[in-house]
Amino acid sequence: MSSSSEEKGSGSTSHDNDSISVYERPKGLRAIYYHPLTQIIMLGFVCFLCPGMFNALTGLGGGGQVDATTSANANSAVYATYAVSAFFSGTVNNKIGARLTLLFGTLGYALYVSSYLVINIHPDAGWFLVTSGALLGVTAGFLWTAQGSLMLSYCTEAQKGIYISIFWGIFSLGAVVGSAVSLGQNFNSTSNGVGNGTYIGILVLTLVGVTIPMMMADPAKMIRTDGTRVVMPRHPSWKSEFHGLWVAIVTDPMVLLLFPLFCASAYFYTWQFNDYNAALFNIRARSLNNFVHWLSQIFGSVMLGFVLDSKWLRRRGRAFAGWFILLVVAFVVHIWAYEYQKTYTRSSVLLTPKMDIYDPRYPAHIWLMIFYGLLDAMWHVMCFWLIGAMSNDTNKLAIYSGFFHSIQAAGSAIGWRLDAIKLPYMNIFISTWCLVAAGLVFSFPMIYLRVRDTTVLEDEGLIRRDQGLNDNDMKVKGVGEGHGNEMP
Structure with a gap:
């Protein structure tokens, strides 16, 4: 190893090309603020x-409305535009930086929540809800790509499972709080729709979230817990970034095997929230179902995150363990749900009184919502963990996050549209079960062939074509275990 030299102001040690620079972490209050976990927690609160x-609104079924059709069309608009924006949002994230991308991404949520208040006051304003949904889809793609890029690049390779689970727990707690607002507002109601106070309370909370991204630390100043600097991408040309989308698939085609897993991750919301929660329960029971669903997600994310970061198994072993747990939970939940789905149709629910929390059938039905919450959290944690297992390169992570959210959104847009055109509940349920099974089947060979005990240089090849570079100047960047290389 070559002799080391102190870099001015950084407290780092610089080594030769075969070594990794290790930086001294800040002290005092700065150490707390610039700690990766602090920033992950702030990201979680966004x-x-x-x-x-x-999610709190969606989980009510129909956004808390009596007629779920307009809400289903709005959700279809959300995910249709989301599918397009998410696919290219890694490009935007790399171009303007994660904080600005995150800030822009929050704005559509405030508009969308406000549109439910508008339609509650003016029932003929359904067009505004659908339009707001389309605009939210554009901004949501940017928010989630920035989130994925930050979350997966702030942690070391050994911390990815626990950091993902912490983030997912905080994020799910947001829906828990939103659901608690709805439950408190509607606990004494036996109607099928929520009041203005519910929407106002949720809107105020959303507006607070818009302010957080600019309070977060500059990613370029972040140092991981192992002393390595988080290297955010420099600003390459738009041409090279769009080229990078294609090259990411060419250099790592195994990501294609994850597409069914990605697609299922939001497709199953349609049946859970509209075709089960909204179809069978009154607003009081819907609110309580929604509350326990998102609360159980916190436990689901922590449980699988613990398995995926366990020290008693190698990373490949953890990947197979996580996949097997997902398989068992998915099939138990869907067999259980099928037993309920056989008992009702779109026609029958119009003639049957909605189930209340005091109905003797209710306890068994709420447990299904709890287990759906566990499955949902585990499914998403597994998706993010597999993406993280494929790369430590921030550029690649941004692109893979875009892939995830784009495919996820496309599946969800289809699911919500099928509900809006009144496809039979059983058809939507069976398609959901088949897609979940396909996600598990296709992801298994990807885990077997692609997941290694550590990310190696060959796995990181992402050719970049930047401005001012010709074919002879093409650069390949790579990282070793838990580290990100700086661009040359």
Whole structure:
């Protein structure tokens, strides 16, 4: 190893090309603020207050409305535009920086929540709800890509499972709080729709979330817990970034095997929230179902995160363990749900009184919502963990996050649209079960062939074509275990 030299102001040690620079972490209060976990927690609260409130509304079934059709069309608009924006949002994230991308991403959530207040006051304003949904889809793609890039690049390789689970727990707590607001507002109601106070309370919380991104630390100043600097991408040309989307697939085609897993991750919301929660329960029971669903997600994320970061298994072993747990939970939940789905149709629910929390059938039905929450959290943690297992390169992570959210949104847009055109509940349920099974089947060979005990240089090849570079100047960047290389 070559002799080391102190870098001015950084407290780092610089080594030769075969070594990694290790930087001294800040001291005192700065150490707390610039700690990766602090920033992950702040990131979690952005999603707690924006997507979390969106989930609280969605989980009510129909956004808390009596007629779920307009809400289903709005959700379809959300995810249709989301699918397009998310696919290219890694480009925007790399171009303007994660904080600005995150800030822009929060704005659509405030508009969308406000549109439910508008339609509650003016029932003929359904067009505004659908339009707001389309605009939210654009901004949501940017928020979630920035979130994925930050979350997966702030942690070391050994911390990815626990950091993902901490983030997901905080994010899910947002929907818990939003659901608690709805439950408190509607506990004494036996109607099928929520009042203005519910929407106002959720809107205020969403607006608080809009302010958090600019309070977060500059990613360029972040140092991981192992002393390595978080290297955010420099600002390359738009041409090279769009080229990078294609190159990411060419250099790592195994990501294609994760697409069914990604697609299922939000497709199953349609049946859970509209075709089960909204179809069978009154607003008081819907609110309580929604509350326990998101509360159980906190436990689900922590449980699987613990398995995926366990020290008693190698990373490949942890990947297979996580996949097996997901398989068992998914099939138990769907077999259980099928037993309920056989008992009702779109026609029958119009003639049957909605189930209340005091109905003797209710306890068994609420447990299904709890287990769906566990499955949802585990599914998302597994998706993020597999993305993180494929790369430590921030550029690649931004692109993979874009892939995830784009495919996820496309599946969700289809699911909500099928509900809006009144496809039979059983058809939507069976398609959901088949997609979940496909996600598990296709992800298994990807885990077997692609997940290694540590990320190696060959796995990181991402050719970049920047301005001012010709074919002979093409650069390949790579990282070793838990570290990000700086661009040359």
